[in-house]
Amino acid sequence: MSDTIPFTIDGVAVEGRPGQTILQAADDAGIYIPRLCAHKELHPFGSCRVCTVKVNGRPQSACTMPCAKGMVVENNTPELLEHRRGLVEMLFVEGNHYCMFCEKSGNCELQALAYRLGIMAPRYPFQFPDRNVDASHPDVLIDRNRCILCARCVRASHDLDGKNVFQFVGRGSKKRIWINAEAKLKDTNLDVTDKAVEICPVGAILKKRQGYAVPVGQRLYDHQPIGSDIEAKRAAAAQA
Amino acid sequence: MAKPKVATASLAGCFGCHMSILDIDERILQLIELVDFDKSPVDDIKEFTGRCAVGLIEGGCCNEENVRVLKDFRKHCDILISVGECAICGGIPAMRNTIPLKECMDEAYRNGPSVYNPTGVYPNDPALPLVLNKVYPCHEVVKIDYHLQGCPPPADTIWQALVALLTNKPMDLPYELIKYD
Numbered sequence: 279m280s281d282t283i284p285f286t287i288d289g290v291a292v293e294g295r296p297g298q299t300i301l302q303a304a305d306d307a308g309i310y311i312p313r314l315c316a317h318k319e320l321h322p323f324g325s326c327r328v329c330t331v332k333v334n335g336r337p338q339s340a341c342t343m344p345c346a347k348g349m350v351v352e353n354n355t356p357e358l359l360e361h362r363r364g365l366v367e368m369l370f371v372e373g374n375h376y377c378m379f380c381e382k383s384g385n386c387e388l389q390a391l392a393y394r395l396g397i398m399a400p401r402y403p404f405q406f407p408d409r410n411v412d413a414s415h416p417d418v419l420i421d422r423n424r425c426i427l428c429a430r431c432v433r434a435s436h437d438l439d440g441k442n443v444f445q446f447v448g449r450g451s452k453k454r455i456w457i458n459a460e461a462k463l464k465d466t467n468l469d470v471t472d473k474a475v476e477i478c479p480v481g482a483i484l485k486k487r488q489g490y491a492v493p494v495g496q497r498l499y500d501h502q503p504i505g506s507d508i509e510a511k512r513a514a515a516a517q518a
Numbered sequence: 519m520a521k522p523k524v525a526t527a528s529l530a531g532c533f534g535c536h537m538s539i540l541d542i543d544e545r546i547l548q549l550i551e552l553v554d555f556d557k558s559p560v561d562d563i564k565e566f567t568g569r570c571a572v573g574l575i576e577g578g579c580c581n582e583e584n585v586r587v588l589k590d591f592r593k594h595c596d597i598l599i600s601v602g603e604c605a606i607c608g609g610i611p612a613m614r615n616t617i618p619l620k621e622c623m624d625e626a627y628r629n630g631p632s633v634y635n636p637t638g639v640y641p642n643d644p645a646l647p648l649v650l651n652k653v654y655p656c657h658e659v660v661k662i663d664y665h666l667q668g669c670p671p672p673a674d675t676i677w678q679a680l681v682a683l684l685t686n687k688p689m690d691l692p693y694e695l696i697k698y699d
Binding site for chain 2: 396403406409
């Protein structure tokens with residue numbers, strides 16, 4: 279086909295389509311590029327930088343960079359993996375991530391990424407920031423201790439739900455996810471069925487009365503690393 | 519040749535990780551073939567009797583005694599391993615880190631709903647170790663060589679890690695044995 283864009287990821291030939299980002303083309307080709315803020319139903323945002331790849335030798339976020347003919351992309355190199363490890367470790371020390379009692383544990387994308395990257399302990403000192411919980415809504419709660427500021431809920435509420443429930447306030451280490459109301463989550467028009475609720479990659483926005491429903495051993499990332507579903511596509515294609 | 523020695527300690531932890539060590543079940547007989555236990559709650563030896571090959575640390579540091587024990591372990595052990603979330607991240611005890619120490623002490627010894635303390639004095643027996651300003655993970659206090667994640671780490675994780683170390687093999691833990699919960 280003439281309208282495909284040939285390029286390579288780690289030496290593997292990939293055919294992108296016009297308008298696709300590197301991340302989207304890689305997903306279609308069955309090559310997993312780690313990501314946290316990117317989501318297939320949302321516009322690219324490029325905040326977490328976990329998907330950083332090298333394009334012709336220069337670092338770029340794969341979720342925002344359109345694919346171009348002949349580009350040489352590096353993804354699974356020791357250097358980039360080390361960068362990604364560092365980024366994920368920073369997310370861990372910057373919040374209060376208590377996996378042992380988190381309802382999202384086992385289904386959490388941040389945790390799963392740490393498993394996949396083989397992180398045994400963060401190299402940075404823990405910050406233990408003082409963050410709060412808003413459980414005023416009858417069906418949903420926000421635990422800001424676990425928020426990684428990926429803006430998935432911001433974008434999902436605005437673009438998919440047609441509302442505008444979430445937004446950021448503050449700058450730098452004081453940045454927090456906040457709500458479009460005077461005081462509490464219960465004062466917003468957020469509904470438990472909103473996409474913004476289920477799209478949270480971590481345990482920051484949770485549906486109430488759903489915790490620990492799936493037993494340990496049957497959760498999403500208990501046996502297969504995150505990204506296995508994408509990589510399975512390539513393995514299946516290679517067998518065919 | 520004498521068997522290598524293993525020492526263990528529970529600092530600011532709940533002894534759950536030690537339970538997980540015992541959870542290796544009958545393999546503890548194999549372990550005894552491989553090693554001798556030195557200072558450890560398992561055999562109740564209170565002080566080091568000599569150099570140890572491996573030290574297993576459960577829990578982080580919440581008071582000065584934890585720090586003293588941890589430094590003692592570092593001095594006596596060739597390889598020091600943080601076992602479990604509390605040793606690695608501070609864990610549940612570290613939840614107090616966002617609350618000023620005075621507020622924590624007041625809640626525990628003066629204002630708590632079940633507290634009876636008419637004099638309002640904090641426990642101050644000289645034998646009680648002083649509480650630190652916050653809870654520290656072990657690797658922020660001394661050099662830690664390996665970390666075994668989990669709350670607690672599965673018995674298989676501890677077993678495979680110990681056997682790998684004691685038989686000079688690389689510690690290649692499978693995906694399923696690295697869990698943070």
